Amino acid sequence: MEPLLTYDSVEVSFNGHAVTHDVSFTLHKGEILGIVGESGSGKSTLLKASMGLLGGGGLVTRGDIWFQNKDLPDLPEPELRKICGAQIGMIFQDAGASLCPIRTIGDQIYESMAAHMEITRVQAKEKALILFDKLQFKNGQRIWESYPFELSGGMNQRAGIAIAMLMEPLVLMADEPTSALDVAVQKQVIEEMLHLRELFGTAIILVTHDIGVVSAMADTVLVLKDGRIMEFGTTQQILCEPQDTYTRKLLAAVPKLRRA
Numbered sequence: 001m002e003p004l005l006t007y008d009s010v011e012v013s014f015n016g017h018a019v020t021h022d023v024s025f026t027l028h029k030g031e032i033l034g035i036v037g038e039s040g041s042g043k044s045t046l047l048k049a050s051m052g053l054l055g056g057g058g059l060v061t062r063g064d065i066w067f068q069n070k071d072l073p074d075l076p077e078p079e080l081r082k083i084c085g086a087q088i089g090m091i092f093q094d095a096g097a098s099l100c101p102i103r104t105i106g107d108q109i110y111e112s113m114a115a116h117m118e119i120t121r122v123q124a125k126e127k128a129l130i131l132f133d134k135l136q137f138k139n140g141q142r143i144w145e146s147y148p149f150e151l152s153g154g155m156n157q158r159a160g161i162a163i164a165m166l167m168e169p170l171v172l173m174a175d176e177p178t179s180a181l182d183v184a185v186q187k188q189v190i191e192e193m194l195h196l197r198e199l200f201g202t203a204i205i206l207v208t209h210d211i212g213v214v215s216a217m218a219d220t221v222l223v224l225k226d227g228r229i230m231e232f233g234t235t236q237q238i239l240c241e242p243q244d245t246y247t248r249k250l251l252a253a254v255p256k257l258r259r260a
């Protein structure tokens with residue numbers, strides 16, 4: 001199968017100092033790749049590199065990130081903005097907090113969709129309510145009309161993920177999407193992301209500290225240490241037969257694996 005997204009020997013530097021080194025992997029349609037590693041190992045940096053979100057001082061200094069025959073770090077800003085949000089979506093640890101507090105969820109959905117496609121408010125609402133329904137959100141109409149502060153933190157996070165998915169991106173970058181949530185909502189969000197993968201065939205890159213989430217969701221796992229790949233393989237291989245000493249240490253630090 002043709003790869004959807006390919007990182008080829010990617011080095012990212014901040015102010016001339018390299019923080020990831022020679023990172024290569026491929027992601028295919030519908031695949032979920034988990035990226036694990038201790039704090040500061042470069043997980044978020046790798047996601048941000050493809051979205052042009054490294055900020056001032058951050059640059060892809062070597063290698064390529066290929067998406068649909070385009071090298072993302074080389075794209076002019078306006079072209080990259082067209083791809084990000086539409087074909088490549090992103091959700092953060094606190095997707096809920098990235099919602100604007102003074103505009104309703106419905107307004108924000110409509111605006112984010114209208115920025116990328118020809119769509120009327122009525123059509124956006126119809127699409128959103130269908131997806132809310134598929135995700136079994138209780139009372140989608142109320143969510144559409146609500147301001148973020150009128151919903152729980154968990155519901156905002158779920159709405160944030162749904163908003164990212166309404167664009168039906170080919171790839172979803174999810175940076176610690178469940179870590180701010182309580183266990184029950186965590187489970188719900190994991191099930192919803194798996195459901196969205198089934199509905200749209202979306203490939204997901206999932207950055208997380210939680211090996212339980214990796215075990216429940218990922219098909220393949222990449223283990224990162226100090227910006228270098230230590231190990232890459234199927235979830236079964238990495239979690240059950242880790243070859244690398246660092247991976248073994250990382251797994252040993254987890255008391256018990258949870259299956260969602």
Ligand SMILES: Nc1ncnc2c1ncn2[C@@H]1O[C@H](COP(=O)(O)OP(=O)(O)OP(=O)(O)O)[C@@H](O)[C@H]1O
Binds near residue numbers: 039
């Ligand atoms: N904007 C920045 N300016 C300078 N250095 C940065 C910047 N962002 C990240 N770094 C550095 O890059 C390295 C990788 O950071 P990154 O946030 O990608 O790690 P991480 O694995 O996602 O960590 P965590 O699990 O804590 O989120 C760290 O050494 C960090 O200090």
